[in-house]
Amino acid sequence: MKKLLLGDEAIAQGAIDAGLSGVYAYPGTPSTEITEYIQGNATARERGLHSRWCTNEKTAMEAALGMSYMGKRALVCMKHVGLNVCADPFVNSAMTGVNGGVVVLVADDPSMHSSQDEQDSRFYGKFAMIPTFEPASQQEAYDMMAAAFDYSEQQCLPVLMRVTTRMAHSRAVVEVAEEPRPQNELNYNSVAANWVLLPANARRRNDKVTAQQAALEADAQASIYNRYEAAAAPQPCGQKYQLGIIASGIAYNYVNECCPAPRPFPLLKVSQYPLPKVLVRRLLDECQQVLVVEEGQPFIEEQVRGVFESHNILGRLTGQLPRTGELTPDSVGAALGLQTPQRAMPEVVAARPPALCQGCGHRDVYSALNEVLQEFDNPRVFGDIGCYTLGFLPPYKAIHSCVDMGASITMAKGAADAGQWPAVAIIGDSTFTHSGMTGLLDAINENADITVVISDNLTTAMTGGQDSAGTNKFEAICRGLGVAEEHLHVVVPLPKNMPDITRLLRQEINYHGVSVIIPRRECIQTFKRHAKERKK
Amino acid sequence: MKKDIILCGVGGQGILSIATIIGEAAMNENLYIKQAEVHGMSQRGGDVQSNLRISSQPIASDLIPRGAADVIISMEPMEALRYVPYLSPEGWVITSSVPFKNIPNYPDIEAVEAELAKIPHVVCIDIEQLAKDNSVPRSANVILLGAAQQALGIDHDKLEAAIRRVFARKGEEVVEANIRALEIGRDKGE
Incomplete structure (x- = not known):
């Protein structure tokens, strides 16, 4: 089928x-x-x-x-x-x-x-x-x-x-x-x-x-997934091929795109590890030089080269292929000496970076945060992983860090430990349950002077709106971890509620301990999807 | 038979629906298909593209090499220009003429049109006005597909049959609107 x-x-x-x-x-x-x-x-x-x-x-x-x-x-x-x-x-x-x-x-x-x-x-x-x-x-x-x-x-x-x-x-x-x-x-x-x-x-x-x-x-x-593909024509006795190729995973496709079989050189396709050394040895014995084409970091290339300079192993470490970034048929083609005529991209084309959706609740959260924080000297906002990381970009330019899942709360705490004030953490609902809860417990146990904003859009939005593990549980989780009732607030991030939200933010930043504000409004994308489903 | 197609636009403009229809038509003809898509962060109002390759022979790379695309189908005129390095010397650009301005530094539309005019084979259509005038407001992307069918080398009947299969779940009204859109595009593209 x-x-x-x-x-x-x-x-x-x-x-x-x-x-x-x-x-x-x-x-x-x-x-x-x-x-x-x-x-x-x-x-x-x-x-x-x-x-x-x-x-x-x-x-x-x-x-x-x-x-x-x-x-x-x-x-x-x-x-x-x-x-x-x-x-x-x-x-x-x-x-x-x-x-x-x-x-x-x-x-x-x-x-x-x-x-x-x-x-x-x-x-x-x-x-x-x-x-x-x-x-x-x-x-x-x-x-x-x-x-x-x-x-x-x-x-x-x-x-x-x-x-x-x-x-x-x-x-x-x-x-x-x-x-x-x-x-x-x-x-x-x-x-x-x-x-x-x-x-x-x-x-x-x-x-x-x-x-x-x-x-x-x-x-x-x-393994049937590791394959030695011989060259189209044998070399005269005692002579080596000028070039052989090791290609792993989808890099194999780019070699095939540029140089389909039958090829003038032998090729070793690798799709199962540990690296099959005997097959690699055969290729090295048959070729003067070997080009290693692999997606990602030079994993095979480093193993084949060893720690010493080896002039007959070529790849990302020797400049034939770009040192970083994903491969393309063009970069592989260039490494194989191919050139195709092409037009340049017209200069008039402007970059179009992604942005928070119109109507997204994170927008209102950042508007409120920016309005309040301009009243303070050197505020720092520790961000996290999700759509709201886009708050770094104009027009908001609202966050000062984003490292890994959950790092907003723990970094804000560390900054507060160092004497920073205001130290604000902004984290999404799904990221909070993924890796934020333990950090919040650290902060509570030391009554760190931080303000945590859990921007709850009821979903894991950036990956397309999957269920979020903590939905309907955030107040209970925060209380259970020890957030004081009077410093735990839920608001609805809409322009009409801006006065309330800014007042609360100001009040809690001025409280010298852990406070949590939960702006809660459904992701605009899942809201549209749910509205459509209801219509059916 | 071999066609390398770049579909492009701004996140949310419906380029993947175009890809699905072409893919369905190609699959029905027992052609080989590779279709690389963009998921994740860039879908949030950023530039998006899909590399669609169909061929009667097996296809190696998921990505189209530079200078090799037969057709660029673009839901937005500046976005069409972004992929010009991938267009083959005699390739076609089928694009919407309506700019989507969600960035502060969007260039003068005259400058965009001037660049488009330098490409030998360009079809530039106001698909959004056409969609409104013909009461198919949600099918502007299929009008564009209709205009591209000659460049794609896929028969109208085959695309129409693919639309019937792809939209069957959504009901007869949606199917008919999209078939009408395909016809409007075809007539405009000729």
Whole structure:
């Protein structure tokens, strides 16, 4: 059966067809559509697969381990920076091993289309000694899901599957199975001593997993996803090809776009790690120079070069390819010496950055905040991750930091500790439950002189309006953490309420302790969507 | 058969609906398809584009190389110019003539029109006025698609059938409005 699927959707369909029992995830571009597809899928609903959003990536990863412990197959999805949030359970999942298969799907965002860095998740796989898959096409992404779950159970290790934005958010026709495989039965095969990571148990597991690496590399060597493609014509005896290519993941497609087979040079396609050294050795032996083409950071290139200068390994480190940013058929073409005539972009074209929607409640929050803060010397507003990060841009220019999920409250506290006043934190509802609550407890325990604004639009807006874990619970959460009743306020961010909002902000900034103001109004995008649904 | 198409505009203008219709028509013809989209932050009123490639042969790259696009379909005239480096020497630009001014430094529209005029094959239409005049106010994007059908090399009947399948869920009224929009665009594009 053929379907036109986004890369993310192909991954989701592949997981369902591989006998998945649950997906655990927090929304994050470019990974969000995987979980959304499973939530909307008829088979997934019939089978009662778990697909509700989690509070953050760490809770997601741990719940997946619990499902695996009971013998069933679990998928964890996140964007690359989400892997930092769940790094603890991820790295330790190699120590526990798995019972039911676990696939950790991480979508990297080279060129930072919607992210704060362009870290390459393959380093995490190597670091944690976890086998890593990197599909080159939507079809391969679909096929790999079943292979990854099988391999995870065969090796008793989770599998990291790494994709990038262009794979996740590009559609292609994918051949999918007619019938999904059955789910695993619940079983009690987990050995408790493997899962209780006391030092004595963990040392034993660490030795086992370390020893297992040679077998993983041998499997990568024989994998159908790693392929040595010989050159069109053999070289005369004793002579080397001028150039050979290593291409991993979707970088393989750009090489094919510029130089389709049959090619004048040999090529090694890599889509399964640990890096298959024997195949790399063969390429090095057959070629004078090797160009490494990979999406993201120079992961393969550094391993092949070693720590010393090596004049015959070319790539991002030697300037043939750009050192940062996502690859394009053009940058790969240039590295292969190709040139195409092209027009320049006319100078008249102006940049058009994204902006907060007209009618968005965050706009009213920033208007109020700016009006009040101009009355103070050197106010600082610590921002967070979400649509409201756009408050940095004109016309508001309202925030002074944005680092990672939850950092608004903790940075405001640290600034207040240093003597800063006013120190204001602005954080969205979903970000607050993801990683803001613990920081607020720190602030309350020390009665830090900060004002926290939880701008609640009742959804996870920036990724497209997914459910937000704390909806209807924020006042209770704040009270429970210890925010004083008289310093906890809820307002409706609308222009007509501006006098009330500014009065409250002024009052709470002048209170020298923790106060929380919750401006609450539904996201204008989900509001429109809900209005449409009601009309039907 | 091989067509590389860039669809562009401002977030929320409906370029992905155009892509869905072309994709549906191509899929029905058993053609290979690759369609790279923009999701996430830039959708909030920023510039958005989609690379759509259809071919009777397998397609390697999800992205269209510079200087290779056969058609640029743009919901906004300045946005059409943003992707000119991707246009092939004999490629077509099919664009709405109506500027979308959500930035303070939007250039003079005369300067935008002058740049468009330098491209050998340009169709520039006031799709929004046409949509209003013909009582299909929500289908301006499909008028643009109608005007692009010759450059795309896809038969009108096939696009019409694709519209029927894509909009079937939304009811007969929506289907008919979009088919009317496709015809208006076709007549305007000729």
